[in-house]
Amino acid sequence: MGTLTTPAVERENYLNADYGIKSWLLTTDHKRIALLYLISITAMFMVGGIAATLIRIELLTPAGDFMSSDTYNKMFSIHGIVMVFFFLVPSIPAVLGNFLIPMMVGAKDLAFPKINLASWYLYIMGAGLMLYVILTGGVDTGWTFYTPFSSTYSNTHVIAAVIAIFVAGFSSIFTGLNFIVTIHRMRAPGMTWSRLPLFCWSHYATAVIMVLGTPSVAIALTLVALERAFHIGIFDPRLGGDPLLFQHLFWFYSHPAVYIMILPSMGVVSEIVSTFSRKRVFGYSFVALASIAIAVLGFLVWAHHMFVAGISAYAALVFSILSYFVAVPSAIKVFNWTATMYKGSIWLSTPMLYAMGFIGLFTMGGMTGLFLACLGVDVHVHDTYFVIAHFHYIMVGGAVMGYMAGIHFWWPKISGRMYPEVWGKLAAGIIFVGFNLTFFPQFVLGYLGMPRRYHAYPPEFQVLNVMSSAGASILAVGYILPLIYMLWSLRYGEVASDNPWGATGLEWRTPSPPPTENFVETPVVTWEAYDYSTVPEVPVAR
């Protein structure tokens, strides 16, 4: 493997280039900003995780006896808002995308480093405001903020929560804007579109959604806040307003937002499956174009969240068939990843285990999505635990698995240290088992008819709920383990070589951790992406 022994003397890299709190808080280095994001989203993940834990404890018994229904409602709202807007949406893009995209395209930094830093500050402001909301009484509207409940009836901090999301949305727009322009304008000589790593392709698609979708939820939530504050009744049914208009504007973003969460994971998985099969990704151009197709088609399907909401039956037909269209590129990706493994030389490292878990769980999540796109079936399972199970298979089984895979895969590059492999595999196994035990019973619960957001439930649902809560506790262990051993590895981990996996991407042709300007000399790309016929001996830039 193209490893040169690392000299004992630490060479200058982005971590030791400068010290002190100011050098971090005022940095414009995309790698340092990525680390700032890593720390902040991990903190928010824990907040969301605590809420999830409390929810699962409450649901151990049919009666609502652990907390009051108001508290419970706040818990699932906090869980949803924090996990969606403050963890999943920024997760891979803001951490891994931020860290890797400039390196992958061979640039010194993102196109707009200051805007990148501003994006982190906006995120922190949004997250801070959200924490303030949580600490001073919470919000009980669910993450969907449906009117007129959110605009008129809720007595909680809706306006503050809405502003928090608005601000975080701006941070997301800035990230997306930076990615689009960077991928267009900052590529190194020779880095053509057809040589671009699939990670960049999927982030490009993600960025398109961030830029085109986020403003829609911003305006929808602004109108909710205006309605609460000044009684501007655009969604108020008493004035002839239509609450469904809010749902349209909300889902115009929030459905594509699901692709903001899953597309970056798909990019990570493409990199990992290729690296650890030592093969070029099967059907590179199809995988790349499938990302773009998902980003575009993803905007045409939003009203499948509203099949029973009182929309016209004909609109439902249109949105149902469009929803099936968006399933096609997702299927293409799954088949191509599987085909990539065929006749490869498969190295079952931790990232590969996560990636394989991703493919399996995402397939299940996607397949159950077909049930929800199917009009007749959706009428029954809509707003039940079936939906909960489905989107957790996509967002946790998919997005978070991909995130874990990526963090492990690029940890040597980020930290310059290896994580402990045995613990890594163990955690991956625990997460896979815990995840399935948590969420598979929820498919059954949903089909049996248990509605979502229920504080108390009929006793016949208890067995499955207990199974789910048991799985959640296993899952929690699976998430805490990496947190511990990753921190441990920062100090005691084996020193990583520049390219411990023998991968082909440009980011592996620079030292681990990379210097501040990424490359000493601007690389000139003369090879195709994932060309594993010529690796492992890769020249290492110093």
Added chain:
Amino acid sequence: MAEHVVPQKTYIWVWAALMLLMMTTAGLSRVNLGEWSTFVALAIAVIKAMLVVLFFMHVRYESQKMTWVVVIAGFFWLFLMLGLTMTDYLSRGYLGVAGH
């Protein structure tokens, strides 16, 4: 530099055209065109917007193809938003069943 310096005269002409169009649309609003009035008003607005985009915002002289793509994508997505939302609202009465 690939940048194109647009002569001042062009700007003045475009501005004159914009003013003319504005007076046309304001004047036409006083005339009853029936069904066509909205269409005409919007058509004039689109022409005005295109003049601004093409000349004042330099898209006409833009060397980057991407700018064209970005501009078109922006309006296309706006159209998607309006169009697909209206599939719901415009077909609500078709079935004659409340709520479908």
Added chain:
Amino acid sequence: MWQSLPLWPSRASSMAGRTDALVIFLIAICGFVTLTIFVLIFVFAIKYRREKHPVAVQIEGSNILEATWTLIPFFIFIVMFVWGASIYMAEARPPKDAMEIFVVAKQWMWKFQHPEGQREIDQLHVPLGRDVRLTMISQDVIHSLFVPAFRVKQDVLPGRYTTTWFRATKPGRYHLFCTQYCGTMHSGMIGEIVVMEPATYQAWLSGGNAEGSLASTGQKLFQQLGCSSCHRFDTQGRGPNLVGVYGRPVLLDDGRTVIADDAYVRESILNPGAKVVAGFRPLMPTFQGVVNEEQVLSLIAYVKSISQPEQREPVSNRPAVPPHPSPVPRGR
């Protein structure tokens, strides 16, 4: 078949079997594909692990394969769509002769009104084997009526009627859930649907009802609120004569025509200026805040009843009057 499958909800409506058949089809297809993917990944991971297969075979890709796994799913998806859509459209169109029950949802209870006058809270009795149409409205936030055993769900909106229907096929008591999050006691907004043999249902109907039919409640209200002083049963009233109007087209003063359905009658009570009947002036005051949704529904039931010849009120015992009286001079 599969009436008592474990982990399967009971099937108690005409729609349940259709939905379940489609679900079983989906499970079969999706299960097969998912399993294939799982097995392939597992087999590849074992068979081609680097210890046994140290050099990967470089394969660029295959357009034929890509086309295969693009087109085959696509056609399967079309089948799923058509099948699902046929069920959905059946659910969207209630049979014409269905008995109608009005539902008013509020935080956090369900109120049901039978046409015969029975009112129920959080419980609905329905006869076996009859089509039942629910016309629903919410007094506050969005709710959603869900009966798992019937595979039926429909959001209940404030300010607008929504409709769903079912035909119960098995006597028993079934869960009724609110599935659209509606505030503190959302999970307490539950109830049950009691499906009874038609004879038992008739017995239940005739017991314990003192109020008279919904239409008669509406009629009383029609008098109390003074509606009858303008909406007279002749052509002399300041408002249109409402006899025979329900369900027919109405010509408006701007030349449009609307069908006088539940939604139109409701709008005319609460926002009378919105769609004024041709030939009348917009004189009517709004009754928003004066009547609640249940009272509106009883008024609708009344208006409906005077459009059905056999139930026409004694006062209107005169030759049928055309629904659109001849124009009177207009103020505008």
Added chain:
Amino acid sequence: MHDSQVIAGEHLRPHYADMEQQRETATMGMWVFLITEIIFFGGLFTAYLVYRSAHYDAWLIGSEHMEFWIGTINTVILLCSSLFVALAVHAAQVGRNKMCALYLGLAAAMGLLFLGFKGVEYHQHFVEGAVPGSLWHLQVPDANSVQMFFYIYFVMTGLHALHVTIGVILLLVIAWYALKGRFSPQYHTPVEISGLYWHFVDIVWIFLYPLLYLIGHKKA
């Protein structure tokens, strides 16, 4: 290229290869930002379209209560300001910093004038009772739907006015830089991209004007 790099060296940020890349990057960034703005206003245009299709008569009534002349004058004002901004970009391109500052100042003044007229107009609505909610005392048929028109009117124009305000501040800052002689034929990207922003604000108004002010007047 080499000349420009030498002259504008102080303005070239280290992660770009040359000035052209820097300029193209900045312009593209601004354009991408502007399409987020299109979608942001797009949500309101959607609301406008939905309710207009449902309550067309009320829309006519609402539009009749618009201040036609103020709306028209404001259109003239914004179109003129756009011309000034375009001329400012030209002045910067040919290296006339003073002229650039003057044009930008004029455009900003136009922006302020626009906001002033908008204020007068809002006051008129207030006096007329055309402010929905508790201040509403306009006697019109189907008042509910007319109020909806005014809600949408106030939100749309209010949000637009907010953008004008931001634009005025932006133009004044750039004018200040120009006054200090910061721009040159090689480096004037800030003038260009703030110009793009201002033109966008103008375009929004180009659509608001017929949609809000002109629909009702055919009856007059």
